[in-house]
Amino acid sequence: MSESPVIERIRTRLSEVLDPEIRLPITQLGMVGAIHVxxxxxxxxxxxxxxxxxxxxxxIIDDVTAAAVRAEGVTTASVELGVMTPEERAELKDQLRGGESGRINRFAQPDSLTRVYAVASGKGGVGKSTVTVNLACALAAEGLKVGLIDADIHGFSVPGLMGITDKPTRLDEMILPPVAHGVKTISIGMFLDGNQAVAWRGPMLHRAVEQFLTDVHFGDLDVLLLDLPPGTGDIAISVAQLLPGSELLVVTTPQAAASTIAERAGGLSTQTEQKVTGVVENMGPMTLPDGTTLDLFGTGGGQIVADRLTEQLEISVPLLGSVPLDTRLRQAGDDGAPVVLSAPDSPSGFALREIASRMARRPRSLAERRLPFGPA
Structure with missing residues (x-):
């Protein structure tokens, strides 16, 4: 039996409503039931x-109501909430997985077009997490589909920097990550109560990263960023094993002590066979109101790291940009409002957007990828 024209118009409007977590139309996900007018x-x-x-x-109620009243012939709209049956949830999970069964690391598949950046630093305190969060938000603002994994299990900070207070949603064994500023984000901190410490050793750390890659449903992404812990320990090695196509993005400060150690983080690629996509210098020289320059942590450390890695790896490793010291960058992080969005024209916001723009101009490519078919 065909539906009335007004109900058809409502369904058309509802196709514009995205599920806040899955980021697909609710009509496509089977969430829309009976409609009466x-x-x-x-x-x-x-x-x-x-x-x-x-x-x-x-x-969801607000979005559905707003969409329905835009349909011609509708004066008011009310929403009755129900819950999917186990069979409907199973069908949804099968749809989200693309018909694949079992736990699969989609980003490690030969046909994956997602660019994966593991953001590394030699030591802590260089602002690696702040850089990662802002690059993720800037890339999303460029129109890319972006995912972010807080792989710093012991020192997680991404939820606070992103202003995320929501918990992930569990769809049986599938985890739907919260979305903030257009970025799908997951962190071990989202599963803990309060400021609880995580006291895990190697195997459990590996398992945590593996679960983020297999159990969390990110969907089709253009870019996936992982905020690694400082140094070249268990998680850095696990990420290289679990994501063999990932690229390293090295963060340093201009200070010689930091840049020397950052070089080691990039040099790990010789053992993990990852590509180093570039270097980001954080806490660079800042311009004071009187026009003078304050180089609190020195100058040139980022370029030194890029030059040394270029020589060591025998490939071009560019300095992608220098992010100056900026109180607005620190304040934005404390507020959970990334500076590339809250103060995009500030010195740090502008520098980070320029770096993200350089990364965004690299299209998803089939180069060096094995396609899922062969000659007849």
Missing amino acids: DEAGAAEIRIKLTIEGCPMRSR
């Missing part, structure tokens, strides 16, 4: 949530 144009719409305690229920 009376003679006065009052619409009643049944929406099936993926789980009973969906943290985004209020937003």
